[in-house]
Amino acid sequence: MKRDVKRPKGEGDLVRFGISIPRVLIDKFDQLLEEKDLGNRSEAIRELIRERLTQESWSAGRDQQSATMTLVVENKGETIRRVQDLRRELGQTVQTVLQTRAGDREELFVFVMRGSGVSLRQQAERLLGLRGVIMGKLVMAGMPAGLAGTK
Numbered sequence: 001m002k003r004d005v006k007r008p009k010g011e012g013d014l015v016r017f018g019i020s021i022p023r024v025l026i027d028k029f030d031q032l033l034e035e036k037d038l039g040n041r042s043e044a045i046r047e048l049i050r051e052r053l054t055q056e057s058w059s060a061g062r063d064q065q066s067a068t069m070t071l072v073v074e075n076k077g078e079t080i081r082r083v084q085d086l087r088r089e090l091g092q093t094v095q096t097v098l099q100t101r102a103g104d105r106e107e108l109f110v111f112v113m114r115g116s117g118v119s120l121r122q123q124a125e126r127l128l129g130l131r132g133v134i135m136g137k138l139v140m141a142g143m144p145a146g147l148a149g150t151k
Helices: 022-034 041-060 079-091 117-128
Strands: 003-004 014-015 066-074 093-101 105-114 132-141
Touching: 003 105, 022 041, 041 132, 066 079, 066 117, 079 093, 079 105, 079 117, 105 117, 117 132
Parallel strands: none
Antiparallel strands: 003 014, 066 105, 066 132, 093 105
């Protein structure tokens, strides 16, 4: 049985539903919510659903996505030049870049990128493949079309 509940204007409709979960699982979930101050069960479950839908959209390469690509590279002139050259090649996919020292011998780059999931993964692979890259990670951000305003 589904019951629709109206929310204040601009927040969309809520649907209430019941789920069955083993006691040990819900106890651990409640403990996590309390330890991490994550709000109530409903908020946490909504966040999990949004995250999963975003991952599925990302994997399928649908919709425009936003992402950050974090790179730690050797602090050598040649390596820095390679990263900057590739940044220029990527054009409008790269919205902005933060560059700072990460240590005595490392430089940190954070790329903010926008494009299809497929394109962003390809660009991340190119960045990770540069000589002198010590480590890197691509993190998707943003929700697929149709999920905005579901917070």
